[in-house]
Amino acid sequence: MQADRLRQSGKRxxxxxxxxxxxxxxxxxxxxxxRYGGPFRAIPTSVPGMHISELLPHTAxxxxxxxxxxxxxxxxxxxxxxxxxxxxxxxxxDFPYLGSVASKYLAGPEATLPGxxxxxxxxxxxxxxxxxxxxxxxxxxxxxxxxxxxxLPGQLDPELDAQRESLRRQFDEPFAxxxxxxxxANYDAAFxxxxxxxxxxxxxxxxxxxxxxxRYGTHDFAKYCLxxxxxxxxxxxxxxxxxxxxxxxxxxxxxxxxxxxEFDKPFSMLLDDxxxxxxxxxxxxxxxxxxxxxxxINTKYGRDHWGTAWxxxxxxxxxxxxxxxxxxxxxxxxxxxxEVDSGHLFHTYLRAVGLDTYAEHDLPGRSIPIxxxxxxxxxELLS
Amino acid sequence: xxxxxxxxxxxxxxxxxxxTHVVAEYKHQRPLTTLACDPAGRLLAAGAEDLNVQLWDxxxxxxxxxxxxxxxxxxxxFSADGSRLYTACWGGVLKAWDLTADQPQVxxxxxxxxxxARWVGVSPDGRWLxxxxxxxxxxxxxxxDGSLRQVFAGHARHVYGAQFHPTAPLLVxxxxxxxxxxxxxxTGQPEHTFVADMMTGYDKKFAAxxxxxxxxxxxxxxxxxxSAGITKLTNGFAGDQDPLIVLFDWQTCKPLRRFHAAKNFxxxxxxxxxxxxxxxxxxxxxxxxKGALWFYNRQQDEPFHTVATPRAARGLDLIGEDRFAVAHxxxxxxVYQMTExxxxxxxxxxxxxxx
Numbered sequence: 001m002q003a004d005r006l007r008q009s010g011k012r013x014x015x016x017x018x019x020x021x022x023x024x025x026x027x028x029x030x031x032x033x034x035r036y037g038g039p040f041r042a043i044p045t046s047v048p049g050m051h052i053s054e055l056l057p058h059t060a061x062x063x064x065x066x067x068x069x070x071x072x073x074x075x076x077x078x079x080x081x082x083x084x085x086x087x088x089x090x091x092x093x094d095f096p097y098l099g100s101v102a103s104k105y106l107a108g109p110e111a112t113l114p115g116x117x118x119x120x121x122x123x124x125x126x127x128x129x130x131x132x133x134x135x136x137x138x139x140x141x142x143x144x145x146x147x148x149x150x151x152l153p154g155q156l157d158p159e160l161d162a163q164r165e166s167l168r169r170q171f172d173e174p175f176a177x178x179x180x181x182x183x184x185a186n187y188d189a190a191f192x193x194x195x196x197x198x199x200x201x202x203x204x205x206x207x208x209x210x211x212x213x214x215r216y217g218t219h220d221f222a223k224y225c226l227x228x229x230x231x232x233x234x235x236x237x238x239x240x241x242x243x244x245x246x247x248x249x250x251x252x253x254x255x256x257x258x259x260x261x262e263f264d265k266p267f268s269m270l271l272d273d274x275x276x277x278x279x280x281x282x283x284x285x286x287x288x289x290x291x292x293x294x295x296x297i298n299t300k301y302g303r304d305h306w307g308t309a310w311x312x313x314x315x316x317x318x319x320x321x322x323x324x325x326x327x328x329x330x331x332x333x334x335x336x337x338x339e340v341d342s343g344h345l346f347h348t349y350l351r352a353v354g355l356d357t358y359a360e361h362d363l364p365g366r367s368i369p370i371x372x373x374x375x376x377x378x379x380e381l382l383s
Numbered sequence: 384x385x386x387x388x389x390x391x392x393x394x395x396x397x398x399x400x401x402x403t404h405v406v407a408e409y410k411h412q413r414p415l416t417t418l419a420c421d422p423a424g425r426l427l428a429a430g431a432e433d434l435n436v437q438l439w440d441x442x443x444x445x446x447x448x449x450x451x452x453x454x455x456x457x458x459x460x461f462s463a464d465g466s467r468l469y470t471a472c473w474g475g476v477l478k479a480w481d482l483t484a485d486q487p488q489v490x491x492x493x494x495x496x497x498x499x500a501r502w503v504g505v506s507p508d509g510r511w512l513x514x515x516x517x518x519x520x521x522x523x524x525x526x527x528d529g530s531l532r533q534v535f536a537g538h539a540r541h542v543y544g545a546q547f548h549p550t551a552p553l554l555v556x557x558x559x560x561x562x563x564x565x566x567x568x569x570t571g572q573p574e575h576t577f578v579a580d581m582m583t584g585y586d587k588k589f590a591a592x593x594x595x596x597x598x599x600x601x602x603x604x605x606x607x608x609x610s611a612g613i614t615k616l617t618n619g620f621a622g623d624q625d626p627l628i629v630l631f632d633w634q635t636c637k638p639l640r641r642f643h644a645a646k647n648f649x650x651x652x653x654x655x656x657x658x659x660x661x662x663x664x665x666x667x668x669x670x671x672x673k674g675a676l677w678f679y680n681r682q683q684d685e686p687f688h689t690v691a692t693p694r695a696a697r698g699l700d701l702i703g704e705d706r707f708a709v710a711h712x713x714x715x716x717x718v719y720q721m722t723e724x725x726x727x728x729x730x731x732x733x734x735x736x737x738x
Contacts, residue, residue: 020589020620032453032454033433033434033453035413035433038432038455039432039454039455039457039472039473039499040454040473041454041474054474121590122588220590244588244589244590245586245589245590245591245620247589247620248620249620249621250619250620250621250622250670251593251619251620251622253473254593254595255589255591255593255619255620257498257499257517258592259591297414297432298672299414299668299672299694299695299712300622300650300668300670300672300695302620302622
């Protein structure tokens with residue numbers, strides 16, 4: 001079973017999701033001076049010959065840790081469907097999210113935190129685990145607020161709580177023998193997740209240090225990045241951080257100025273810290289979105305949804321650093337070289353952490369390939 | 384802060400906004416972003432969604448292109464004698480152009496701001512320039528050689544507009560979240576700070592601020608200034624907010640008027656000018672791509688006259704007393720006249736003949 005082998009590897013995933021559809025032209029694939037290039041300039045990065053938008057000066061100095069894929073054609077312009085394609089690696093169907101797959105195969109029974117933790121302030125409570133079971137579902141943290149009820153009720157001490165839990169199990173076991181295992185597993189998973197979080201409640205205690213706040217910033221996204229660092233340091237397997245505010249049908253340039261300025265520094269500090277702690281070799285770092293934005297600029301200075309030719313960034317965990325995969329044409333209106341879709345990315349992400357995506361899920365009696373059989377990994381990114 | 388004592392000639396009685404109509408159009412292949420006219424009414428300059436400035440001669444219709452910026456030009460101003468053009472771009476660069484040559488040349492080019500330079504303005508005596516930008520600074524430059532003279536720090540968010548008072552040694556600046564500062568450029572100190580909170584909003588859904596002064600102008604007599612922008616933000620990412628032009632009293636800094644558009648007009652007010660006869664002209668862009676020109680008096684917040692335009696309006700400037708020009712999002716610079724259209728010369732009806 002590849003799960004047993006992978007759990008020994010200690011690989012983990014940091015996923016930064018720029019919700020709304022970040023503009024590739026204002027980030028990873030700038031086209032200054034062209035018809036649809038917008039007002040911003042391109043700046044050199046720490047990789048010779050690689051330029052990104054001037055809105056990302058801190059990230060630019062760290063691109064030697066990262067690679068850009070500039071040739072995504074996901075053919076989807078709808079927020080939810082685009083997000084689902086990125087997360088599931090398949091354009092349709094009820095499949096588990098990337099983080100739930102990571103939870104199943106990278107986090108073992110001995111994991112001390114839930115396998116898939118999502119830091120966000122908005123969004124639906126998706127059924128991210130699909131058929132993998134509730135123990136691999138996303139645990140949503142509402143920003144840096146600790147989950148509710150981490151403390152035992154006042155009248156309970158740990159010994160009494162353990163007795164209570166034992167009693168629950170005694171009642172559950174005969175009940176479970178006569179009913180659906182899946183439903184009861186979900187029920188039991190909720191207790192186990194709560195137990196893990198209560199045992200590690202100190203993670204959520206205390207304030208960020210002045211030094212960290214100075215480096216990362218004091219706004220919400222900076223604090224989410226600091227929490228992500230803490231979680232990864234404490235054994236989390238997949239941490240997703242969502243940064244909202246890229247759906248700029250109007251005022252695209254002013255809003256990208258604001259949002260990417262907020263993203264750039266804390267993300268760069270988090271990357272530095274993973275590197276400095278020796279964690280980058282074992283942490284896959286992704287910056288993704290549900291789609292890009294139209295090259296054409298509308299009369300509101302906005303860009304609309306665009307799944308036809310956009311970009312994403314990844315690095316760490318053995319991903320070849322400093323590479324540019326694929327290209328768009330001169331005006332950014334279509335993919336000109338090495339077209340890929342979200343299925344290719346899904347394979348690439350999971351193969352980077354060591355999972356054989358052509359294998360089937362560990363599900364007794366079912367035959368479901370982990371990755372979309374119609375896609376494959378971007379081999380040149382994987383060493 | 385004494386208002387200017389001005390001696391002015393009477394405005395021609397024939398000027399009446401209700402007669403506003405297009406008398407000329409100048410086309411560029413890219414959407415225009417901003418516009419200015421020289422005080423003598425001879426030249427019109429416009430920035431666009433490209434790296435150049437377009438310069439039109441209003442008498443001959445000759446078009447020249449000024450090349451040299453490496454990002455979109457977002458603010459243009461002429462010197463009082465029309466011999467120079469000052470331009471500021473998203474890349475933070477300020478340039479001065481010599482317009483006396485057949486092909487205008489760059490006199491100087493300075494990196495005025497880190498991040499966008501959102502504004503360039505000229506002092507009443509023509510000696511100084513003011514710029515502001517995303518580095519949160521307001522700066523004064525020697526217009527002659529582009530040397531930096533003063534830096535004003537204190538805004539906490541991107542500074543959108545800054546303008547000299549017509550007579551007092553003061554300038555006003557406004558930032559993204561409505562922060563307004565009055566700076567004394569003799570002492571180098573801020574004299575007054577307040578928040579124009581009606582001109583900014585926080586989009587909770589997308590977690591971002593929107594606001595800023597998209598145009599900022601003093602009444603020539605110095606008693607008031609007007610700032611154009613937005614209000615009532617509901618979904619800035621979709622363009623759902625109302626345009627607003629606020630008239631501020633110079634003595635008290637209190638809003639005298641909140642000029643607004645029709646109730647169903649969602650968009651941004653991009654331009655404002657004071658006409659010498661007392662009315663105020665505004666220009667704006669609707670989220671649907673169309674635009675409007677609004678005419679206000681000082682007695683009410685509603686426009687006394689509105690001209691709908693088929694294209695979004697992004698900049699506005701007066702040409703003398705009876706005309707003004709508007710930068711449109713389809714690349715057209717339109718010249719509007721505020722007097723009655725000249726009667727069409729009567730011609731004999733043409734008869735088609737079979738040949």
